[in-house]
Amino acid sequence: MELIKNLKWRYAVKKYSEKKISENKVNQIVEAINLTASSCGIQPYRLFVITNPEVRKRLGEGSFNAQIHASSHLLVFAGFNEITSDYIRDYVEMMERQRNLEKGTLDVLKDTLIDYFSVQTPGQNVIWSDKQAYIGLGTALIAAAELKVDATPMEGFDPKLFDEVLGLSEKGLHASVIMSLGYRDAANDYLVAVPKARLPVDEFFTRIK
Numbered sequence: 001m002e003l004i005k006n007l008k009w010r011y012a013v014k015k016y017s018e019k020k021i022s023e024n025k026v027n028q029i030v031e032a033i034n035l036t037a038s039s040c041g042i043q044p045y046r047l048f049v050i051t052n053p054e055v056r057k058r059l060g061e062g063s064f065n066a067q068i069h070a071s072s073h074l075l076v077f078a079g080f081n082e083i084t085s086d087y088i089r090d091y092v093e094m095m096e097r098q099r100n101l102e103k104g105t106l107d108v109l110k111d112t113l114i115d116y117f118s119v120q121t122p123g124q125n126v127i128w129s130d131k132q133a134y135i136g137l138g139t140a141l142i143a144a145a146e147l148k149v150d151a152t153p154m155e156g157f158d159p160k161l162f163d164e165v166l167g168l169s170e171k172g173l174h175a176s177v178i179m180s181l182g183y184r185d186a187a188n189d190y191l192v193a194v195p196k197a198r199l200p201v202d203e204f205f206t207r208i209k
């Protein structure tokens with residue numbers, strides 16, 4: 001399986017070279033993220049792809065992660081603050097159009113989702129949308145590895161600063177998790193030759209027959 005080879009190749013890069021990723025590769029990674037499964041299928045997060053150096057410098061202030069500004073691209077996975085009935089309505093109507101269904105065919109799904117989310121607290125909404133964003137992060141890591149693009153998933157950032165710089169709360173969003181993309185600086189990244197540390201598979205998983 002090629003995927004296992006790619007997963008062994010990848011690591012969380014600490015130091016990137018100056019080399020930029022082609023737009024074609026970035027677009028493929030974005031498409032893979034958009035194709036990621038989400039609970040209820042309603043994609044409750046949005047993705048920002050940031051290259052602007054000034055914006056990235058500001059985003060990296062106070063963080064130990066130089067990769068926020070020193071990499072080719074920065075991805076920000078931004079979860080919804082709230083799952084509104086309007087959003088569910090619009091999304092389910094889009095599903096009907098994409099599947100060539102008559103308007104109203106998916107009313108049961110729509111009403112079930114609206115009922116379900118209407119009793120959730122804002123805190124529950126945030127946790128739920130963050131979980132979905134992290135699934136997107138997983139896809140992004142795999143997609144990047146398949147393209148031999150390096151990546152670093154990161155939780156070490158200041159969500160308040162991201163909110164301020166990117167104007168997330170006025171969009172009903174918050175920064176859930178971020179990821180840099182680029183190419184490893186093989187001569188200067190101390191992790192490049194460090195073997196992967198993982199549990200023996202037998203210790204990691206339990207088979208129940």
Ligand SMILES: Cc1cc2nc3c(=O)[nH]c(=O)nc-3n(C[C@H](O)[C@H](O)[C@H](O)COP(=O)(O)O)c2cc1C
Nearest residue numbers: 010011012013014065152153154155156157177196
């Ligand atoms: C959700 C998440 C958050 C992480 N946050 C950071 C981070 O802020 N900075 C960093 O350098 N690495 C970060 N990492 C990378 C992990 O430390 C790394 O994936 C782990 O040590 C396993 O190593 P490997 O990915 O190189 O195989 C993060 C990884 C994940 C999945």
